[in-house]
Amino acid sequence: LSSAHLTGKERILADNEFIVSKTDLKGFITYSNEVFQRMAGYSEMELMGKPHNLIRHPDMPHCVFKLLWDTLKSGKEIFAYVINRSRNGDHYWVLAHVTPDYDSSGQIIGYNSFRRSIDRKVLETIIPLYAMLREEEVSHGDLRSGMQAALTKVTKILAEKGMTYDQFVFSL
């Protein structure tokens, strides 16, 4: 299960397939569908109760997850491109739509993620962008200040484009 192990082989999600998972407030998996289990290479029982970073790929900038958690905790949904790592070290790209899940009194009780296949052409933008953000993150002494610097960078890029993060995602 070492995160250092990667095959370089990409798994492709079919256009008519959706990866679904639900988590509790801390990001521990409470539900996964069969497509999730197949793409990630784990059984339903192996995923149940595990932290969602189980499938985190090392190329994924931490600042994107910071943005994701900040957005969700503020009660809003977010769309993001994500590269994930399968159990055997393969990887797969998705466009994730992540939303808070509310109870009848309006309290956030967990989070849901619905992921679909990507349009290949977005990778021409996303791969170099994420590589640049990762480089920024590791160029600082500690992860926290690296992540903050990368977040500042992405915020500046969005400000220059006059776009919110979601607008940027859908402009690709």
Ligand SMILES: Cc1cc2nc3c(=O)[nH]c(=O)nc-3n(C[C@H](O)[C@H](O)[C@H](O)COP(=O)(O)O)c2cc1C
């Ligand atoms: C509903 C939901 C779905 C998530 N899906 C993924 C995912 O597919 N891949 C991933 O790496 N992180 C996902 N995360 C974020 C992880 O919880 C975690 O923040 C991230 O992997 C970064 O790992 P770290 O917190 O250990 O730095 C998800 C979080 C939530 C709330």
